[in-house]
Amino acid sequence: AQKVTQAQTEISVVEKEDVTLDCVYETRDTTYYLFWYKQPPSGELVFLIRRNSFDEQNEISGRYSWNFQKSTSSFNFTITASQVVDSAVYFCALNGSGNTGKLIFGQGTTLQVKP
Amino acid sequence: NAGVTQTPKFQVLKTGQSMTLQCAQDMNHEYMSWYRQDPGMGLRLIHYSVGAGITDQGEVPNGYNVSRSTTEDFPLRLLSAAPSQTSVYFCASSLGTLKNYGYTFGSGTRLTVV
Numbered sequence: 001a002q003k004v005t006q007a008q009t010e011i012s013v014v015e016k017e018d019v020t021l022d023c024v025y026e027t028r029d030t031t032y033y034l035f036w037y038k039q040p041p042s043g044e045l046v047f048l049i050r051r052n053s054f055d056e057q058n059e060i061s062g063r064y065s066w067n068f069q070k071s072t073s074s075f076n077f078t079i080t081a082s083q084v085v086d087s088a089v090y091f092c093a094l095n096g097s098g099n100t101g102k103l104i105f106g107q108g109t110t111l112q113v114k115p
Numbered sequence: 116n117a118g119v120t121q122t123p124k125f126q127v128l129k130t131g132q133s134m135t136l137q138c139a140q141d142m143n144h145e146y147m148s149w150y151r152q153d154p155g156m157g158l159r160l161i162h163y164s165v166g167a168g169i170t171d172q173g174e175v176p177n178g179y180n181v182s183r184s185t186t187e188d189f190p191l192r193l194l195s196a197a198p199s200q201t202s203v204y205f206c207a208s209s210l211g212t213l214k215n216y217g218y219t220f221g222s223g224t225r226l227t228v229v
Contacts, residue, residue: 035217043223044223045220091158102173107157
């Protein structure tokens with residue numbers, strides 16, 4: 001079975017704080033892909049990153065960074081120096097090689113950044 | 116290039132009514148799928164398709180039908196709407212898992228069943 005768990009339901013921080021969103025996944029596939037999506041209050045789903053299971057390098061994009069650790073089945077997302085515009089629901093998702101066309105989502109983490 | 120287009124954006128149905136949520140993509144993507152989003156539950160897969168003429172059930176298929184007669188279109192049919200189907204529905208498309216360029220989502224349909 002494939003599963004994604006985002007244990008943090010809601011996080012509230014003050015602007016300029018760093019915040020890490022946790023994602024733990026389960027899969028028996030050796031080849032799989034992990035994603036992060038952002039859903040701002042407007043409701044659309046915004047793609048942030050895709051990572052394949054063979055690439056464990058951490059990635060940084062501006063204030064965003066991702067830490068992929070196969071040993072702990074985790075794909076955590078850190079926002080550095082958070083801003084009010086980062087307030088959104090963030091979803092982690094998994095696409096296993098055996099699940100063509102299927103994207104398995106976590107429950108989502110609501111991030112509120114206060115000014 | 117419109118991407119993934121969902122219609123309507125909002126809909127109110129009475130219990131027992133039927134309707135079709137439309138989804139169209141113009142990117143020649145092989146894979147298309149439907150998700151529903153409910154508070155605290157993330158997005159759950161309803162049905163998906165890996166190509167024209169091929170569909171399969173996802174996690175929560177009951178009460179929904181799909182068909183894929185063309186590569187571009189993947190409509191979702193509610194046969195007899197129930198209040199439990201009140202949700203936000205997202206359609207997504209992808210080139211395919213092997214290449215895995217990621218998924219493009221439509222803007223969503225907010226459905227209320229009264």
